[in-house]
Amino acid sequence: MFDFLPQPGDLPRPAEGLPRLDRSFYQRDTVAVARGLLGQRLVRQRSDGTRLAGLIVETEAYLGPEDQAAHTKNGHRSARNESMYQQGGTGYVYFTYGMHHCINVVTRDARHPQAVLIRALQPCVDGPSLAAMAEQRPGAKRVTDLCSGPAKLCAALNIDRALDGCDLVGGDLLWLERARARALATTRIASGPRVGVAYAGDWADRPLRFWVGGNRFVSRG
DNA sequence: ATGACGATTTACT
DNA sequence: GTAAATCGTCATA
Numbered sequence: 001m002f003d004f005l006p007q008p009g010d011l012p013r014p015a016e017g018l019p020r021l022d023r024s025f026y027q028r029d030t031v032a033v034a035r036g037l038l039g040q041r042l043v044r045q046r047s048d049g050t051r052l053a054g055l056i057v058e059t060e061a062y063l064g065p066e067d068q069a070a071h072t073k074n075g076h077r078s079a080r081n082e083s084m085y086q087q088g089g090t091g092y093v094y095f096t097y098g099m100h101h102c103i104n105v106v107t108r109d110a111r112h113p114q115a116v117l118i119r120a121l122q123p124c125v126d127g128p129s130l131a132a133m134a135e136q137r138p139g140a141k142r143v144t145d146l147c148s149g150p151a152k153l154c155a156a157l158n159i160d161r162a163l164d165g166c167d168l169v170g171g172d173l174l175w176l177e178r179a180r181a182r183a184l185a186t187t188r189i190a191s192g193p194r195v196g197v198a199y200a201g202d203w204a205d206r207p208l209r210f211w212v213g214g215n216r217f218v219s220r221g
Numbered sequence: 222a223t224g225a226c227g228a229t230t231t232a233c234t
Numbered sequence: 235g236t237a238a239a240t241c242g243t244c245a246t247a
Contacts, residue, residue: 076244104228
C-alpha cells in the first residue's frame with residue numbers, strides 16, 4: 001500500500017498551533033472564500049481521536065438561487081440542502097450517485113444560500129494520518145489518488161452525512177486551520193469552469209473553479 | 222407509486 | 235475513450 005510514499009518534502013508537515021479560520025472568514029463573498037481556502041488546512045478529527053488532514057488545493061463556488069448549477073438554484077430548499085441556509089462556517093455534506101459524499105463550506109449568511117465545494121486536498125503527513133487515509137481509500141495506488149476529487153477526499157477523511165450541518169468554527173469534528181502567510185503568498189491561483197455541471201446553461205461556463213496552479217494533487221490538470 | 226437523474230469514481234475497451 | 239455502479243431526492247401521476 002505504501003509503494004506510493006511521497007518524496008521527502010513533497011507533503012506538508014502539520015504546523016502545530018495554527019489558528020482556526022474564524023466566522024468572519026466564511027461570512028464573505030463566496031468567490032473570495034473559494035480563492036481564500038486554497039492553501040488552508042482541512043482537519044478531520046474522528047471519534048477515536050485520530051486526525052486526518054490535507055491542504056486545500058481545489059475549490060468551486062456555488063452562488064445560490066441564480067446559479068443554475070447550485071443545489072439552491074431557483075431558491076430550492078429541502079432537508080437535503082438545509083445546511084446551505086445556515087450561517088457561514090457551517091459544513092454542508094451531501095450524498096450523490098447512490099454512493100458518494102461531497103463536502104462544502106457554507107458562506108455568507110442565511111439569506112444567501114451559497115457554498116464552496118472542496119474538490120481536492122494535498123494530504124498532510126501527520127503521524128499515522130496518511131496511513132489512515134489510505135485505509136479509507138483501498139483503491140488508491142498513488143498518494144495523488146487519495147484526495148484528488150470531492151468524493152475521494154470525503155472517503156479519505158471519513159466525512160459523511162453525519163457531518164452535515166456541523167460547525168466548522170466551534171465544533172470538534174471538522175475545522176480549517178489558517179496556513180502560514182508565507183505559504184499563501186506563494187500560492188498561484190488558476191481558474192476555469194466547474195466540473196460536472198454541463199446542465200447549468202450559461203452558468204456551466206463561468207470560471208468558478210479554482211485551484212493551486214501546477215499542483216499535482218488537483219482532480220484534473 | 223413510478224421514473225429520471227445526479228456538484229462522481231472506477232473499471233474496462 | 236465509454237459504461238457501470240447504486241440510491242436518495244424530486245417531479246409527475
